[in-house]
Amino acid sequence: MEITKVELKILIKEFLTASNRVLRAGFEIYSEELEKFTRFLESKPLIWEYIVSCGEPEFDVEKTVEEIRSSYGDSIFDLGTTNEKEVANIYAVIKYLADKKYNGRSSLFYGYSSSKKYQDKVDGFGEKYIRILITHIENYLTTLSIRMGMDEKMAVQVEIKDSNLTNTQVTVSGNDSSVTVTQNNSDFNKLEDLIKEILGKIDSLEPEEKETVSECIEIIETIKDEKPKKSIIKMALKTLQGVAGTTEFFAAVASLVQYVQTLL
Incomplete structure (x- = not known):
């Protein structure tokens, strides 16, 4: 099918919003x-079309779901032998769970967290299982956006007479209307300070929440790469904002989110 750059940008934004919502879903309304x-x-x-192109699941979904439910936490779902099969398998499972209205108290989710809390179990299912599907779709959409040239920029070389300026990036907009000069070193130093501020306020978090924060930080730090995946970084920012913590933690997260958005 044909799609414009604007339509693809909107689709990516909608997908990230939908993904973040299901990953943050409460156990009381999980089936919905x-x-x-x-x-x-x-x-x-x-x-x-992408999901359909990945083919059929590798196992009998109904039978497998019942086996895992009946194991009361001793078993979890196999992912798949290829990326395509992971997409097919995971989608088939969550579609079945949605159709059969499996709620967040089901023993099906017990194997995804050692916590006794229902919310931790469905959160674990989301992070360890559904997120894999989300990542594959995200990579697919990101690849399409790159092929369409959505991230292309015109770069020019300039002479920097001030020898104190190092690792400087100069970017010219597509219509040559403006020039931006960025000192990456100072940007990243401030980024590291903001990250340290967050990490210093996670002692009160649950172990799984701490792990989520660490994963998000790891993704956000990829902004230092030559070609960072901006959409994935934005998704990590949204996930980080969804972590329950102290007022000080929320304030530190807000400062990081605000600053990173200026670098994207």
């Missing part, structure tokens, strides 16, 4: 959120 997420995926032709 799974249903909304699968319905969203099926309603977007570009995403749905």
